Amino acid sequence: MDVRAAVAIAAGKPLEVTTVQLDGPKAGEVLVEIRATGICHTDEFTLSGADPEGLFPAILGHEGAGVVVDVGPGVTSVKEGDHVIPLYTPECRQCPSCLSRKTNLCTAIRVTQGAGVMPDGTSRFSLNGQKLHHYMGCSTFANFTVLPEIAVAKIREDAPFDKVCYIGCGVTTGIGAVINTAKVEPGAKAIVFGLGGIGLNVVQGLRLAGADMIIGVDLNNARKEWGERFGMTHFVNPKEIGGDLVPHLVNMTKTGADQIGGADYTFDCTGNVTVMRQALEACHRGWGQSIIIGVAPAGAEVATRPFQLVTGRVWKGTAFGGARGRTDVPRIVDWYMDGKIQIDPMITHTMPLPDINKAFDLMHAGESIRSVVIF
Ligand code: NAD
Ligand code: AHE
Ligand code: ZN
Numbered sequence: 439m440d441v442r443a444a445v446a447i448a449a450g451k452p453l454e455v456t457t458v459q460l461d462g463p464k465a466g467e468v469l470v471e472i473r474a475t476g477i478c479h480t481d482e483f484t485l486s487g488a489d490p491e492g493l494f495p496a497i498l499g500h501e502g503a504g505v506v507v508d509v510g511p512g513v514t515s516v517k518e519g520d521h522v523i524p525l526y527t528p529e530c531r532q533c534p535s536c537l538s539r540k541t542n543l544c545t546a547i548r549v550t551q552g553a554g555v556m557p558d559g560t561s562r563f564s565l566n567g568q569k570l571h572h573y574m575g576c577s578t579f580a581n582f583t584v585l586p587e588i589a590v591a592k593i594r595e596d597a598p599f600d601k602v603c604y605i606g607c608g609v610t611t612g613i614g615a616v617i618n619t620a621k622v623e624p625g626a627k628a629i630v631f632g633l634g635g636i637g638l639n640v641v642q643g644l645r646l647a648g649a650d651m652i653i654g655v656d657l658n659n660a661r662k663e664w665g666e667r668f669g670m671t672h673f674v675n676p677k678e679i680g681g682d683l684v685p686h687l688v689n690m691t692k693t694g695a696d697q698i699g700g701a702d703y704t705f706d707c708t709g710n711v712t713v714m715r716q717a718l719e720a721c722h723r724g725w726g727q728s729i730i731i732g733v734a735p736a737g738a739e740v741a742t743r744p745f746q747l748v749t750g751r752v753w754k755g756t757a758f759g760g761a762r763g764r765t766d767v768p769r770i771v772d773w774y775m776d777g778k779i780q781i782d783p784m785i786t787h788t789m790p791l792p793d794i795n796k797a798f799d800l801m802h803a804g805e806s807i808r809s810v811v812i813f
Pocket of ligand 1: 478479480483607608611631632633634635636637655656657658661676707708709710713730731732733734756757758759801804807
């Protein structure tokens with residue numbers, strides 16, 4: 439069938455909106471009509487050429503929501519008409535990783551996903567006979583896409599696609615990093631580096647968890663007001679403190695009895711390895727945990743003095759907020775529908791597919807929190 443898609447032809451080039459061809463679902467696959475998709479910084483990261491796994495030409499996008507319109511042989515868990523959110527972290531419930539209960543990183547289809555193809559090793563997308571790669575197993579920058587059955591979460595039908603698409607990455611990643619990965623406790627002191635589409639969800643997750651002190655760090659002063667809206671208690675712009683950032687932050691967290699200082703939890707939501715080091719070193723001696731969420735370019739490496747770890751600080755990473763998609767995503771949709779979490783104010787811009795490149799311009803200019811394409 440013909441579908442409308444934004445094609446990433448080559449690294450560093452704008453997406454080309456055109457008609458491409460999509461084959462129907464094979465065994466274990468579903469055809470989904472995508473109704474809305476967010477644009478995450480990770481899409482920009484891959485499009486820029488910084489992603490060592492980046493493949494071109496490809497149909498990017500991994501933050502969508504839509505309706506199942508056809509299923510391949512053997513599909514049992516969803517049916518035509520079901521509302522779903524595509525999962526770049528699937529949940530097969532059978533692989534050693536799923537069965538371990540220690541991680542959300544299902545390994546059932548990770549190899550083919552990284553190779554830009556479906557689990558049978560072929561692509562469903564083509565353009566005038568030329569193969570197009572799938573992206574993160576989702577390819578939501580198209581009005582129809584094919585997904586493995588294990589990579590869709592069935593959600594309630596009254597949830598608006600143009601809002602809950604954000605649960606497909608940003609919301610779940612930020613809130614999940616707090617709840618699933620860090621397991622933040624009430625009364626905690628936390629620092630969030632980068633107050634964008636992910637960092638603001640970390641902030642709202644920290645408020646949900648009952649953190650007392652939530653320090654936001656960003657180079658963009660406009661992010662102060664944004665952070666405060668979701669529970670941030672203090673804001674720091676590293677360019678305006680007139681000294682080193684780590685001691686400044688550590689000082690802010692000192693209280694009467696505890697003159698060592700440092701945060702109980704820090705979160706990198708920038709993808710900058712210098713910031714990742716600062717985030718670790720701003721943790722409290724003995725127990726502070728630093729969670730890396732940001733994705734760094736090919737070749738980048740993190741560094742610190744091993745002493746930082748010897749003295750009890752812990753470095754952790756998280757993908758998709760540690761969430762098990764088919765199980766956790768429908769619950770997060772319920773939290774939104776019940777008013778427990780906010781999404782609407784963070785969706786600052788919407789646009790039709792032909793204008794998708796504007797979403798990247800807005801991100802580069804620091805003007806958007808989340809842009810959403812509505813099909
Ligand atoms: P974004 O562009 O919306 O926000 C980034 C924010 O960081 C901006 O507010 C920017 O001003 C700020 N920033 C940039 N450099 C900074 C610095 N040196 N110090 C302080 N602040 C700085 O991006 P996003 O969509 O929120 O994504 C953030 C990161 O998270 C990206 O690297 C993205 O690829 C990654 N990500 C990871 C996961 C995961 O599962 N681990 C999921 C989604 C996104
Ligand atoms: N391909 C990149 C890694 C990108 C990455 O880490 N992606 C995260 C999700 S970011 C969503 O916005 C992820 O899920 N990681 C786990 C995994 O298996 O990829 C690179 O650097 O190679
Ligand atoms: Zn993302």
